[in-house]
Amino acid sequence: MTIDSMDPEEVDAADILGSAIERREDPALITGDAEYTDDIQRPGMAHMAVARSQYGHADLEGVDTSAAEEMEGVVATYTHEDLHGEDTPEGGSFSLPTGWLLDSLEQVDHPILADGRVRYQGDAIAVVVAEDRYTARDAAEAVSVDYGRRDAVTDPREALDEGAPALHGEDNVAFDWELGDSDATDEAFESASHTVSIDVENQLLVPNAMEPRAAVADYSPGSGELEVFMTSQNPHLHRLLMSGVIGHPEHKLRIKAPEVGGGFGSKIHHYADEALAAWIAKDLERPVKWTATRTETYVTDAQGRGHRTEAELAMDDDGRITGLRVDTKANLGAYLSTFAPAVPTWLYGTLLSGQYDIPAIHCSVTGAFTNVPPVDAYRGAGRPEASFVVERLAHLGAREVDMDPAEFRRLNFVPADEFPYETQVAVVYDSGDYEKPLDKALEMVDYDSFRERQEQAREEGRYLGIGFSCYIEACGLAPSELAGQLGAQAGLWESSLVRFHPSGTVTAFCGTSGHGQGHATTYAQIVANELGIPYDDVEVVEGDTDEIPHGMGTYGSRSAAVGGSSLVKSSEKLVEKAKEIAAHQLEADPDDIEFEAGEFRLAGAPDRSLGIKEVAEQSYLAHDMPEEMEPGLEATSFYDPDNFVFPFGTHVAVVEVDPDSGEIEFEQYAAVDDVGNQINPKIVEGQIHGGIAQGIGQALYEGAEYDENAQLLTGSMQDYAVPKTYHIPEMETDSTVTESPHNPLGVKGVGEAGTIAAPQAVVNAVADALEPFGVEGIEMPLTAERVWEATNGRATTDGGSPPGEGDDEGGEKR
Amino acid sequence: MTDHEITLTVNGTDHELSVEPRTLLVHALRDELGYTGTNVGCETTTCGACTVHMDGEAVKSCTVLAVQADGERIETVEGLESGDDYHPIQEGFREEHGLQCGYCTPGMMMTATDLLRENPDPSREEIREGLEGNLCRCTGYQNIVNAVENAAAELDEPVADGGEVRWPGGEGE
Numbered sequence A: 001m002t003i004d005s006m007d008p009e010e011v012d013a014a015d016i017l018g019s020a021i022e023r024r025e026d027p028a029l030i031t032g033d034a035e036y037t038d039d040i041q042r043p044g045m046a047h048m049a050v051a052r053s054q055y056g057h058a059d060l061e062g063v064d065t066s067a068a069e070e071m072e073g074v075v076a077t078y079t080h081e082d083l084h085g086e087d088t089p090e091g092g093s094f095s096l097p098t099g100w101l102l103d104s105l106e107q108v109d110h111p112i113l114a115d116g117r118v119r120y121q122g123d124a125i126a127v128v129v130a131e132d133r134y135t136a137r138d139a140a141e142a143v144s145v146d147y148g149r150r151d152a153v154t155d156p157r158e159a160l161d162e163g164a165p166a167l168h169g170e171d172n173v174a175f176d177w178e179l180g181d182s183d184a185t186d187e188a189f190e191s192a193s194h195t196v197s198i199d200v201e202n203q204l205l206v207p208n209a210m211e212p213r214a215a216v217a218d219y220s221p222g223s224g225e226l227e228v229f230m231t232s233q234n235p236h237l238h239r240l241l242m243s244g245v246i247g248h249p250e251h252k253l254r255i256k257a258p259e260v261g262g263g264f265g266s267k268i269h270h271y272a273d274e275a276l277a278a279w280i281a282k283d284l285e286r287p288v289k290w291t292a293t294r295t296e297t298y299v300t301d302a303q304g305r306g307h308r309t310e311a312e313l314a315m316d317d318d319g320r321i322t323g324l325r326v327d328t329k330a331n332l333g334a335y336l337s338t339f340a341p342a343v344p345t346w347l348y349g350t351l352l353s354g355q356y357d358i359p360a361i362h363c364s365v366t367g368a369f370t371n372v373p374p375v376d377a378y379r380g381a382g383r384p385e386a387s388f389v390v391e392r393l394a395h396l397g398a399r400e401v402d403m404d405p406a407e408f409r410r411l412n413f414v415p416a417d418e419f420p421y422e423t424q425v426a427v428v429y430d431s432g433d434y435e436k437p438l439d440k441a442l443e444m445v446d447y448d449s450f451r452e453r454q455e456q457a458r459e460e461g462r463y464l465g466i467g468f469s470c471y472i473e474a475c476g477l478a479p480s481e482l483a484g485q486l487g488a489q490a491g492l493w494e495s496s497l498v499r500f501h502p503s504g505t506v507t508a509f510c511g512t513s514g515h516g517q518g519h520a521t522t523y524a525q526i527v528a529n530e531l532g533i534p535y536d537d538v539e540v541v542e543g544d545t546d547e548i549p550h551g552m553g554t555y556g557s558r559s560a561a562v563g564g565s566s567l568v569k570s571s572e573k574l575v576e577k578a579k580e581i582a583a584h585q586l587e588a589d590p591d592d593i594e595f596e597a598g599e600f601r602l603a604g605a606p607d608r609s610l611g612i613k614e615v616a617e618q619s620y621l622a623h624d625m626p627e628e629m630e631p632g633l634e635a636t637s638f639y640d641p642d643n644f645v646f647p648f649g650t651h652v653a654v655v656e657v658d659p660d661s662g663e664i665e666f667e668q669y670a671a672v673d674d675v676g677n678q679i680n681p682k683i684v685e686g687q688i689h690g691g692i693a694q695g696i697g698q699a700l701y702e703g704a705e706y707d708e709n710a711q712l713l714t715g716s717m718q719d720y721a722v723p724k725t726y727h728i729p730e731m732e733t734d735s736t737v738t739e740s741p742h743n744p745l746g747v748k749g750v751g752e753a754g755t756i757a758a759p760q761a762v763v764n765a766v767a768d769a770l771e772p773f774g775v776e777g778i779e780m781p782l783t784a785e786r787v788w789e790a791t792n793g794r795a796t797t798d799g800g801s802p803p804g805e806g807d808d809e810g811g812e813k814r
Numbered sequence B: 001m002t003d004h005e006i007t008l009t010v011n012g013t014d015h016e017l018s019v020e021p022r023t024l025l026v027h028a029l030r031d032e033l034g035y036t037g038t039n040v041g042c043e044t045t046t047c048g049a050c051t052v053h054m055d056g057e058a059v060k061s062c063t064v065l066a067v068q069a070d071g072e073r074i075e076t077v078e079g080l081e082s083g084d085d086y087h088p089i090q091e092g093f094r095e096e097h098g099l100q101c102g103y104c105t106p107g108m109m110m111t112a113t114d115l116l117r118e119n120p121d122p123s124r125e126e127i128r129e130g131l132e133g134n135l136c137r138c139t140g141y142q143n144i145v146n147a148v149e150n151a152a153a154e155l156d157e158p159v160a161d162g163g164e165v166r167w168p169g170g171e172g173e
């Protein structure tokens, strides 16, 4: 179902919430007016470039910057020894902190310029500053480094083996973590009638936002203010972290995210480069710009996923799931990135119940340091990995008990009347109705006739397959108290300020920070609806720590559920105050005043009314206010939700696989998502599309691959297959609506749904197509070579065997 | 390095500038002349974010040296509008939600206008083929294909005032 967008002018004020209006951010973006970080110029601006490690693991035996310094146009060079905190009372750690702690976490030092040792290719060794971009890069190349090579390890399982080269201490264990009831799970497996297992990799991915990370820093010695424009998903968080790293007081540090060209998680974290640019701008008292090259983004942007997992599912005779056991070795890369410890633990283990009522679950995760860039949140962050495990097992489980895969899932769904539903992995699902999206999706792919078509095709030597993914997603991690118990070193509320101007227009400030999601549009829809004023009278401001009082940022599909709800709360507070002013001026009791469509009316006397804009004007004139009430009309809220919200849905891929060439072609891709109420269905559709594309990218094309020296073999867009136009099929999307009871908008979240859902829909479809060959699964990405190997009996990529010889225990093995 | 004096005609305006022999056209446009609408995603000819028209044809401006463009007519995203009116391709992207973060969009639109000039009525397949050199990480491409179709339909309509549709940098000018 394609959604047509509308001109906001043509939408009735009463219908603005929920309308698929065109985005107000687009005019600047389609004309070239939008300003991204690298577009910013400052008089006297110098350019920074970073000399990085060529090797994955080495001691630095000598770093010589003299050749760089002698180059014409070079302003300064810095190595670890040059970083000092004496300029500021706070000092400065010059090390990047971790924002999430676990009981067993091994905290390690992460200096912003390497201190005698490098642990991944791309680790920063020295910085040069020059008059222009090209000279800075040349000078960075002229930095000469003597390396004492060390052995490297990039796979989390191998990193945990005895004798593996250790990155920090004695071994590479970053943490051991578990969740669920291991005794109950053991029992479930002992009494199971059927079990299936997998041994899979969820490969490392490179986020590849189209805009590379960048920063422009400018320091005013007179005021002591340091202003940093940067590619950020969370300016306030970056301000707090950077303040500690470079020792600059938080109140004199301003972080602004101008237009940001995509993030997908990679612009949440605090990296060395932005901190270096900021500190150096201060040290040199001169504006400094740093923009990553694409090559640098490949070796420095936090990568995603990187799991090695063994998992098994227990079932009874009827095909009911009775237990799930999961053991994962998670790649954390060379250091602990900002939220890294949370991703393979609390954002992963808690989603392992999927859409199913599973009575016993146990999950253990060991985090491993390896010589790859730090691994952290990438679109979905933990939840795609969980959903992949659950839905691959569901595929194999159905096959094992000889049930239709859709009916197997339906049998095991948490029933619609059981919500709120408490899982065995520490979360309570807010609301759900899992059969609805499944039914809709089955209809979209005409499942009734599919099996027959599949049978016929097989007779003709063509291999069609259908793959299901009934996923669960969790957004807006909350409340803050819970986040704290789980180890977050931050609250996960959101804050906003809604301010009427005397002339009757409104500015809404929100602490989230959009970078393509269309917040300026959707937030204005929310606020216009709450205040009953025209959409065009609301301006939305995000992404600037000096303008927006507080904020936690945009990630984890939290903006609508937490930021949007905060805007509702602020608007409600504002209306409360306005109501008292209106009552005073109408000489009535506030309890007798009704507010609707922007008008305060005296109940029972409809001609006695005052519009909210008039009230706003009166509040600033302040000539006739209720006693002891302060002038002005604005309100701030800190919204801290009671719980996560849990979107869900069913994605179905229909593919044809050519066993001779190994090629996979999409016949259909159908997605039915339930993200709760939709503020702007066109934007929701766009988020789903983009998410699916990244999920298909993971399933079929993408993967960070390293050689034995931990050098990235897929370090460019030529070698790492970011999907192109013809790689992504036409997607058919539809939705169901199950409101979340936890927030005033009844919204859930949509930013990551597609990425969570898609990979296993595709892998299951291919496995279904190749069932006659005994293929149970193939490791992602499903390259033609891997598919060919699987179907031609050179089974290095699956546990299957040639047609006719089913393999009960099989799974995916390398 | 000796600098070279070159002339670029960008969106109809002549500019004289001096560049190093190695300066890329995209950096000359962005850093020297301030046409920052054209974005840089890779500098290695793979992403298409930097696509502009040179002498009427779409080129990736990170593969062209500024000195090679000496004397050429360059059209960038800033030149798509005529007066206050959006070009149909801009309208198409807006109406079809063909952009999210917008970073790939200028390059996409410049490639798409070139595509539509050569093939005014492309199939969805042909649109996908025509845009294969442009990467977008946000949209999943479907709405971009819709946007180009939308623009093609719009361009097919006779222009109301009898004037000609303006092709940036192309024959229609």
Ligand code: FES
Pocket (backbone or CB within 6 Å): B039, B040, B041, B042, B043, B044, B045, B046, B047, B048, B049, B050, B051, B060, B061, B062, B063
């Ligand atoms: S920047 Fe020119 S193709 Fe990517």
Ligand code: FES
Pocket (backbone or CB within 6 Å): A210, A261, A262, A516, B098, B099, B100, B101, B102, B103, B104, B105, B135, B136, B137, B138, B139
């Ligand atoms: S809209 Fe973000 S890269 Fe295309």
